Amino acid sequence: MSKKIQFFDTTLRDGEQTIGVNFSIEEKVAIAKQLENWGVDVIEAGFPVASKGDFEAVSAVAKAVKKAQVTGLARARKGDIDACVEATKDAANKQIHVFIATSPIHRHDKLNMNKEQVIDAITDSVSYAHQFFDIVEFSPEDATRTEPDFLVESIQAAIDAGATVINIPDTVGYTNPEEFAKLFDNLRENIPMFDEITFSVHCHDDLGMAVANSLQSIKSGATRIEGTINGIGERAGNAALEEVAAAMYVRKDYYDATNNIDMSETKKTSDMISHFSEMPVPHNKAVVGANAFAHESGIHQDGMLKNPQTYEILTPEVVGANKTTLPLGKLSGSHAVMQKLNQMGYKVDREDMKRIFPRFKNVADNTAIVSEAQLREIMKKVNEVIA
Ligand code: KIV
Ligand code: ZN
Secondary structure: OOEEOEEEEOOOOOHHHOOOOOOOHHHHHHHHHHHHHHOOOEEEEEOOOOOHHHHHHHHHHHHHOOOOEEEEEEEOOHHHHHHHHHHOOOOOOEEEEEEEEOOHHHHHHHHOOOHHHHHHHHHHHHHHHHOOOOOEEEEEEOHHHOOHHHHHHHHHHHHHOOOOEEEEEEOOOOOOHHHHHHHHHHHHHHOOOHHHOEEEEEEEOOOOOHHHHHHHHHHHOOOEEEEEHHHOOOOOOEOEHHHHHHHHHHOHHHHOEEOOOOHHHHHHHHHHHHHHHOOOOOOOOOOOOOOOOEOOOHHHHHHHHHOHHHOOOOOOOOOOOOOOEOOOOOOOOHHHHHHHHHHOOOOOOHHHHHHHHHHHHHHHOOOOOOOHHHHHHHHHHHHHHHO
């Protein structure tokens, strides 16, 4: 049987850590409702102890969301956990997300704590959080740069203290799919309760591998993937959840896993985040970019007209985007130009194209995309010559 992958969205927390992004409470509520329509299982609404605004936003999202679990983020400290308890008190479904860094560089240079102190902090904070939440997620921050033995020890301490979800953050986007798989093999070998725990991953994109690492984790035993819409987030951002969803959709044969995502809501969700974050989506962005379903070269356009599957593994309809386009430029072929002219109402066949196409090429050589107005002008000139 296929396994089920939960989607954990942190657009409102890690996503908001993007430089220049500051969602209002109203925007956060609107985003949370759209994330719920899209089908995410968990919404990380903020870091309640961080500011009054963050606290109020988590509280507002907790009240507005009906199906998804709402979570707040907490450092391994009672005050942070208390703030999460209070902010999520009205949520229909909730969990908490507690973290502390475990890697040597973070222990020594950031926290000034030794291994024993980190383990004590995990035990104290997770067991404290467990008094208020049935679902406690624990993250060993910078897990991928943590000594493998100490990572196991930290995770085991969290499980012993009541954590039911263990998230593996690739905090600085350092790992790669092969190495990530080995990290999971080590956890499976050394954590006796591996199969009873929900393993989650949280990958950053510093080396452009956040989505690839997240997808690898499905193969390695993770059943929850964390990320953001459009991949927004700290530095180079987080794993783009719409890309993870699309890969799972297109490559069902490979990942053999299901999720609750409604693919047809994907473009709408992406547009909303782009609008509220004031971050335009790059045209060539996978799945939701303006060019993701546009084909310019003649060979590609000819293939698309014969069978769209020659160059499209995902159709725009699936993600709720506008239809495929074949913009006409200097690389376009006669087949696509003929099709466009016929769509515009001209009756032209291959024979006619012998006269039309050279004129099209002249215009296309000096412009990025040939517009309908330019095509009409070309046809006027051709018809004048015939007359
Ligand atoms: O990147 C990270 O390590 C985080 C943790 C808080 C999970 O965002
Ligand atoms: Zn992060």
